[in-house]
Amino acid sequence: MAACKCVFNVTLGYGRKALFSAVARNVNVRGLSSCSIFTKYVSRRPIPLRLPFRWYSTSNSSVQTGSPKVQGLADEILKKQISESANKEAASNEGESEEDRKKRESSWKALKYTFLVFGVSFSAIGIYMLVEWGxxxxxxxxxxxxxxxxxxxxxxxxxxxxxxxxxxxxxxxxDPSRDKLLPDPLEEPYYQPPYTLVLEMTGLLVHPDWTYQTGWRFKKRPGVDFFLTQVAPPLFEVVVYTAELGFTAFPILDALDPNGCIAYRLVRDATRYVDGHHIKDLDCLNRDLKKVIVVDCNPNSVKMHSRNAILLPKWQGNDDDRSLVDLAFFLKTIATSQVADVREVLDFYHKFDNPLEAFKENQRKLQEQQEEMQKIQKKQQESRSSLTGSWAPNFLRKT
Incomplete structure (x- = not known):
């Protein structure tokens, strides 16, 4: 059998698959149908192949691989493309590394200068402190x-x-600026209120509000005037104890209390700074803690004396609030009851999430009990009067 050789025109495609468009040209006189590879394909039909590939003929010759020239051409094209892509990547990496190297050098230089400036500054400050303070x-x-x-x-x-x-x-x-934040209690003939009431300013009496147009403003809480008049002497010695600075607190308190119900004002320098919090140290008030009540909305501010504290929710600026009115009645009840140790009363109300609501509920129950007792007493009086009225005529009749 005569050999049927197939000659391929190779076209390289793009991507991970190498697409070869092979055009078969039969050099045998027997025609294209005698070639076993292309019996099912029409002439000039593109055939997709994967590298590596082999071409076989129908002869029994010892040549088993494809044409070395064609295979070498494909290899050269692939090597050329691979080398070009590798050169491009190397060039881009070299460019990026050069740019990164420049950035790294500049940042390291800036860091060194920064450390140098800080080192010289701290050294100068340390030498000054050593010479001046030492x-x-x-x-x-x-x-x-x-x-x-x-x-x-x-x-x-x-x-x-x-x-x-x-x-x-x-x-x-x-530490607080002094050991005794308040002067000694007044003696005769002056009058000293039996209880001391310590109040926070921000969040309890006023609400801070900030806008671009007005800056910081402090809104007055509803019922402040009524509250201060109810807890003022002779019931309580009123003290405002806040973590605000003096130049912020004093003008606000001047406008808030024109009648002078607040006896003393303590600001940030009177607090104790512990773990990032300004704590109100009641031990420095120079007052008997059995008669001291502190009202606040921040538990961290009163954690050293939580038994003396009444914690209320922070006022958010709503106009329908009436917590100060309820608080005034609550404090006035404690003062008029002449409680020996206010901590015992407050321990009971610490069991509730909202002490004022619990107090109002207890007051309502007490009022109902009093009304019930009044009804019972009234009935007893009416029964006694009826017995007396029925007994008197009989007695006169017998006499």
Whole structure:
């Protein structure tokens, strides 16, 4: 049998599959139908193939692979495309790495300069503190005052005096500004109210509001005037104790209390700073804690004396609020009852989520009981009067 050889014109496609458009051209005189590979295909039909591929003939010759020229051409095309793509990627990576390297160098240089500036600044501040705060104190005549560090080496003296000053300023920030925040209770012939009422300003008496047009404004809570007049002396000694700064709190309190119901004002310097919170230390009030009630809306502010506290929800600025009216009746009831230790009463109301609602419910029940007792007493009086009226004529009749 004569060999039937097939010659392929190869066209390389794109993508992961290599698409080859093969055109068969029969060089045998027997025609295209005698070629076993293309018996089912028409002439010039594209055939998709995958690399690597082999071409076979119908002869028994020893040639088993495709044409080396064609295969070499395909390999060269593939290698050329792969090398071009690799060169492009290498170029892009080289460009990116060069740009990244420049950015990294600039950022590292800026970081070094920043550390250098901070190092020089802190060193200068440390030297200034050591020289200024560590120097021995002098009297009005310029003589050195002998202290507990005077007999130590010079450098140690300066260092220990500087630490003493640092601890002093830390204590100023952390502790209240004085041991007794309030003066001693008044004595005869002056009148001292039996109870002390400590109030928070922000969230209890006023609500802060901020807008772009007006800035910060403080809205007055409904019922403030009624509340202050009800708890003012002779029932309570009213103290405003807030974490606000003095230049913020004093103008607000001046407008809030024109009648002078508030006896004392304590601001942020009177608080104790612990764990990021300004805490109201009632031990520094110079008052008997059995007669002190603090009203607040922040539990962290009164966590050192929670038994003396009445916690209310923070007022959000709504105009239909009447909590201060209920609070006034609650406090007035405690004061008029002459309670020996207010903490015992407050311990009972701490069981409820809303102490004022619980107090109102107890007052309602008490009022119902009083009305019921009045009805019973009235019936007893009517029965006694009827018995007396029926007994008197009979007695007169017998006599």
């Amino acid at each position: 120097a021995p104190r002098r009297d009005e005549n310029g003589e050195v005052i002998h202290d507990e560090f005077s007999d130590m080496p010079l450098l140690q003296q300066y260092f220990l005096r500087m630490l003493q000053e640092i601890n002093y300023y830390k204590k100023m920030i952390r």
